[in-house]
Amino acid sequence: MTQKIIIAGSGFAGLWASISAARAIALAGKEGEVEVTIISPVPTLAIRPRLYEAVLENMDPDLTALLAAVGVRHVAGWVESVDHGARTISVTATDGSHRTLDYDRFILAAGSRLFRPDIPGLAEHGFEADQLETAYALDAHLKALASRPDSDARNTVVVAGGGLTGLEAATEMPIRLRAALGQDAGFRVVIVDNAPEIGAQFGLDALAQITEALAETGVESRAGVRVTAMDADSVTLSSGEKIATNTVVWTAGMRASDLAVQLPGDHDALGRVIGDAYLRAPAANGVFVTGDTVKVPTDDLGNYNPMSCQHAMSLGRVAGHNAAAELVGLPLHPYSQPKYVTCLDLGEWGALYTEGWDRQVRFTRDEGKKIKQEINTVWIYPPAADRDAVFAVANPDFMIVP
Numbered sequence: 558m559t560q561k562i563i564i565a566g567s568g569f570a571g572l573w574a575s576i577s578a579a580r581a582i583a584l585a586g587k588e589g590e591v592e593v594t595i596i597s598p599v600p601t602l603a604i605r606p607r608l609y610e611a612v613l614e615n616m617d618p619d620l621t622a623l624l625a626a627v628g629v630r631h632v633a634g635w636v637e638s639v640d641h642g643a644r645t646i647s648v649t650a651t652d653g654s655h656r657t658l659d660y661d662r663f664i665l666a667a668g669s670r671l672f673r674p675d676i677p678g679l680a681e682h683g684f685e686a687d688q689l690e691t692a693y694a695l696d697a698h699l700k701a702l703a704s705r706p707d708s709d710a711r712n713t714v715v716v717a718g719g720g721l722t723g724l725e726a727a728t729e730m731p732i733r734l735r736a737a738l739g740q741d742a743g744f745r746v747v748i749v750d751n752a753p754e755i756g757a758q759f760g761l762d763a764l765a766q767i768t769e770a771l772a773e774t775g776v777e778s779r780a781g782v783r784v785t786a787m788d789a790d791s792v793t794l795s796s797g798e799k800i801a802t803n804t805v806v807w808t809a810g811m812r813a814s815d816l817a818v819q820l821p822g823d824h825d826a827l828g829r830v831i832g833d834a835y836l837r838a839p840a841a842n843g844v845f846v847t848g849d850t851v852k853v854p855t856d857d858l859g860n861y862n863p864m865s866c867q868h869a870m871s872l873g874r875v876a877g878h879n880a881a882a883e884l885v886g887l888p889l890h891p892y893s894q895p896k897y898v899t900c901l902d903l904g905e906w907g908a909l910y911t912e913g914w915d916r917q918v919r920f921t922r923d924e925g926k927k928i929k930q931e932i933n934t935v936w937i938y939p940p941a942a943d944r945d946a947v948f949a950v951a952n953p954d955f956m957i958v959p
């Protein structure tokens with residue numbers, strides 16, 4: 558009887574898990590004996606790392622040809638729940654029908670979402686750049702600002718959160734506002750974070766570059782404060798300052814998919830399952846966790862994977878390989894990813910490329926930007942639908958880092 562691997566999610570982790578599983582099945586000469594299926598709303602890869610950009614084009618490349626080339630089936634729907642004891646999942650298809658599917662191995666690759674805390678006005682008035690639909694909503698809002706009467710609130714954007722996403726969204730915003738409001742429009746962009754200095758968490762080296770980039774791109778900082786409330790025309794900070802704005806972009810905080818939270822076993826504060834070295838969910842037999850749904854050590858030095866595309870692509874390969882390996886009798890591959898880099902886009906200043914967990918600055922400005930553009934337009938995109946070429950880069954050891 559055909560065995561079944563089902564993967565929830567066609568993001569970076571789910572895509573690479575499916576290819577890596579198909580590769581392992583082919584390696585073992587068991588094609589036709591194990592079927593690989595991805596379930597997600599649409600057979601596309603949402604390029605979440607680019608959703609802060611000024612021009613939202615080609616942000617959801619189609620995976621249909623690629624999945625067909627490696628023999629992976631796609632089912633359009635949402636996984637609602639997992640019964641790991643019965644080895645079944647319940648699925649709502651995009652046509653609204655419900656069904657229960659059984660599996661031999663299930664890979665949870667349903668990713669994460671931005672977390673919105675219970676701040677008055679945030680649910681109704683906060684914008685975000687986290688998912689395709691919310692990024693398009695922010696874009697439409699920015700483009701429509703010009704049709705509003707000129708005012709301080711119209712001309713001011715406040716970005717809440719000074720992490721990677723907040724810094725990228727804030728430093729890109731002057732480009733977007735110039736396009737929306739006109740070259741000579743007077744506008745303000747303000748970034749707010751409760752850290753003592755915006756960018757402090759990236760270390761002193763990187764902080765100096767970030768401070769320079771914020772100054773050069775004209776982004777004002779409010780450090781050491783929190784957003785306490787907002788409405789359609791203003792945001793209030795914990796310092797008591799009230800800033801007139803029609804646009805608050807919320808970027809602070811992520812949570813793993815609810816499906817991760819539902820799984821038994823230990824979780825971290827972001828809702829991620831604490832996985833074992835092979836990316837199995839230790840308390841749910843037959844279930845693998847990958848991408849933004851898992852927390853595991855990346856090395857022997859006490860570092861853990863952040864929620865990142867860089868890690869999701871490697872975690873996906875390892876989870877896919879191991880799920881298939883258990884079924885076809887290949888050795889399992891432990892997850893390890895000692896090299897860590899970050900490439901932070903800082904708008905017209907350029908980009909900041911760092912290496913290591915202590916974020917040593919390697920490239921800045923134009924040199925950094927060239928790397929960022931390569932990452933954002935080539936490396937994280939799905940490869941061409943060529944089975945042999947794709948299998949060659951789908952082994953669990955393969956890592957995309959400069």
Ligand SMILES: Cc1cc2nc3c(=O)[nH]c(=O)nc-3n(C[C@H](O)[C@H](O)[C@H](O)COP(=O)(O)OP(=O)(O)OC[C@H]3O[C@@H](n4cnc5c(N)ncnc54)[C@H](O)[C@@H]3O)c2cc1C
Nearest residue numbers: 566567568569570605606636667668848849864865866867
């Ligand atoms: C603005 C922004 C900038 C970023 N910048 C960077 C960066 O510079 N570098 C970096 O490394 N990372 C960056 N990230 C983080 C990165 O995008 C995520 O860590 C990465 O997308 C995680 O990949 P994933 O496959 O685990 O999940 P996702 O990419 O979130 O994919 C999840 C998939 O699961 C599907 N899904 C969700 N729920 C279900 C369900 N119930 N059933 C079926 N399918 C489901 C979704 O439709 C999607 O296909 C950024 C993120 C954002 C938002």
